[in-house]
Amino acid sequence: MLRLFRLSAVLILTGVLLGGCEFKDLTLNRVDSFKIDEMSKEGMRGTISLVITNPNNYAINVTGADFDLYSSGVKVGDAQLHRSFKIKANSTETYPVQLKGNLPNLLAGGITSLIGALSGKSPEINIKGDLKARAFLVSKTIPIDVKTKIPLDGFKR
Numbered sequence: 001m002l003r004l005f006r007l008s009a010v011l012i013l014t015g016v017l018l019g020g021c022e023f024k025d026l027t028l029n030r031v032d033s034f035k036i037d038e039m040s041k042e043g044m045r046g047t048i049s050l051v052i053t054n055p056n057n058y059a060i061n062v063t064g065a066d067f068d069l070y071s072s073g074v075k076v077g078d079a080q081l082h083r084s085f086k087i088k089a090n091s092t093e094t095y096p097v098q099l100k101g102n103l104p105n106l107l108a109g110g111i112t113s114l115i116g117a118l119s120g121k122s123p124e125i126n127i128k129g130d131l132k133a134r135a136f137l138v139s140k141t142i143p144i145d146v147k148t149k150i151p152l153d154g155f156k157r
Contacts, residue, residue, distance in 0.1 A: 077103035
């Protein structure tokens with residue numbers, strides 16, 4: 001009987017602790033810059049500086065990401081998180097996010113962006129996909145769908 005009581009108490013306590021760990025969604029505010037670190041026939045590796053808001057009282061580890069990239073409505077490629085990173089609690093900060101991916105249709109979607117860039121307009125990119133985040137023992141997949149302009153001065157190689 002005492003053993004059953006202990007087991008029940010442990011299960012209830014665990015449920016209360018884990019139930020309170022539900023975290024609020026992160027917000028991807030904008031892209032500050034984009035830098036191509038490496039390009040080859042296998043794909044590319046780059047760093048994109050993202051301004052992210054974490055409304056939670058604790059840091060969150062981003063452990064994975066899988067994005068589709070669109071330019072002018074045309075899918076130009078996909079990207080995955082190259083290296084995990086930590087987002088500080090109760091903050092809105094810029095994080096350099098290392099991605100790796102393939103851009104097989106860059107030319108198709110990039111022509112419109114290139115014409116806009118030549119006329120002085122920053123190219124717009126649409127990022128759709130999922131961000132995999134973790135805090136304590138709780139994991140969550142956060143859907144991302146953001147359109148943002150990439151500053152021309154942010155393109156570096």
